[in-house]
Amino acid sequence: MPMQRFDDKTMCSDCLASEKLLTSCYNTAITESANDQLRRDFMAVYQDEQDCLKAVWDIMHARGWYQLSMASQQEISQLQQRLQQEQMQVQQGGMQGAQTGATPQVGGGIPQYRI
Numbered sequence: 001m002p003m004q005r006f007d008d009k010t011m012c013s014d015c016l017a018s019e020k021l022l023t024s025c026y027n028t029a030i031t032e033s034a035n036d037q038l039r040r041d042f043m044a045v046y047q048d049e050q051d052c053l054k055a056v057w058d059i060m061h062a063r064g065w066y067q068l069s070m071a072s073q074q075e076i077s078q079l080q081q082r083l084q085q086e087q088m089q090v091q092q093g094g095m096q097g098a099q100t101g102a103t104p105q106v107g108g109g110i111p112q113y114r115i
Contacts, residue, residue: 019053
């Protein structure tokens with residue numbers, strides 16, 4: 001069976017996807033580390049992975065393999081409004097949780113409250 005060869009764009013895309021996954025995993029590890037030294041070690045590796053991710057992204061963007069489109073002012077405004085609404089919901093939920101004596105429980109990456 002002949003060996004399949006991958007072009008540079010395919011290899012860079014794979015590297016970028018891998019780096020995105022790695023940084024996501026290290027971010028979770030940082031968030032969930034109870035040991036301060038371990039957390040610092042994860043943060044150092046996370047920064048190295050971010051630097052690699054940026055280097056791959058820069059190569060892909062320079063070669064036209066990662067195209068960006070400019071957001072319209074309307075899209076930016078809509079996103080800002082949505083984020084403000086979500087922030088208000090979180091603040092109101094946190095105040096309601098504090099008033100009812102709820103304690104946060106983490107599950108699936110989203111804080112859940114047990115009353």
